[in-house]
Amino acid sequence: MSDEVIDFSNELTETQRALREVTLMIEQSQGELSKLTQRNTAITSHLQQAQKQGGNVDEIKMAYDSALDAQQRLFVMRGQLEKLQNDKSHLEKYKSTLEKLILSGNGDGGSSSASSGAKSQMAGIEMIVNAQESERQRLSRQMHDGPAQALSNFILQTEIAMRLLDVDAAQAKEELGNLKNSAMGTFQKVRNFIFELRPMMLDDLGLAPTIKKYAEAFKEQTALDVNLTITGTERRFEPYIEVMIFRAFQELLGNTARHSQATSVKAHLDLGSDNIRISVDDNGKGFDPEILKESSNLGLKLIRERAEMLGGNFEIDSTIGSGARISFSVPAKS
DSSP, rough: HHHHHHHHHHHHHHHHHHHHHHHHHHHHHHHHHHHHOOOOOOOHHHHHHHHHTTTOOHHHHHHHHHHHHHHOOOOOOOOHHHHHHHHHHHHHHHHHHHHHHHHHHHHHHHHHHHHHHHHHHHHHHHHHHHHHHHHHHHHHHHIIIIIHHHHHHHHHHHHHHHHHHHTTTHHHHHHHHHHHHHHHHHHHHHHHHHHHHHHHHHHHHHHHHHHHHHHHHHHHHOOOOOEEEEEOOOOOHHHHHHHHHHHHHHHHHIIIIIIOOEEEEEEEEEESSSEEEEEEESOOOOOGGGGGGGGOOOHHHHHHHHHHHEEEEEEEEEEESSSSEEEEEEEEEO
């Protein structure tokens, strides 16, 4: 018994140290985010003023470059803060589990129970790490096949237009028109990409408006008929709760579009006084829930893991040929 307790005690000490470091980094990041937000607002205002007053091209270009740089820095900092908040949430849960393991390790049966609990916790952490790595790989491919490829095309189109300018002005004008259309299309894709990564309205307006906006955007992009209903009292919740629910909703809709062959989806967000509950019900081909145990797809497994870590539950109701209904709930913490 003593060996197990010593191991858990050392792990608890390291976890507490990591938790203090992450908390300090969150405080620093929040201060930096506040400064970047103010800077972004000031630069955006300067750009709008330069455009209204008809400033020279160089001035407007400099203002635009500054605004773009500020937005990129703001986006990166928000992503960093979200990651730190998620890390803190996981560390707090892990710390609580270790404390319970140490307390329950007093007896002959305690070591076995503690060891089993530790293995389960480590399996959960491994699942989260694997899921995060899979998401990074997906985003890398999406960036390479989308904006990165489009930028290469822009360079080529610009070179063509420049060479045609003195030879065939009409053709050069047509090429520039094509370039403008391509740029507008890519800009919209980048906006969608940023919204999927981290919608700013989640920070500004909260969970319900963001879920509603995402459902509308998803319907437009996939042609999947998404019917969303929201019940309960709309209010703000702890940031990590809002992030977890939004990410889970993304995953559930994405899974439906990729795998179910459904034509319509009914989604429901219930903002109860004690619990927040989301359900996604599709009319697709359905599946056997038992296959998830052997599946390499970590999405649904991770939703279950996180819901249970937060004290909630996760349910699947599906049979082959009869669609699927997936739901989960977590305690509402405002």
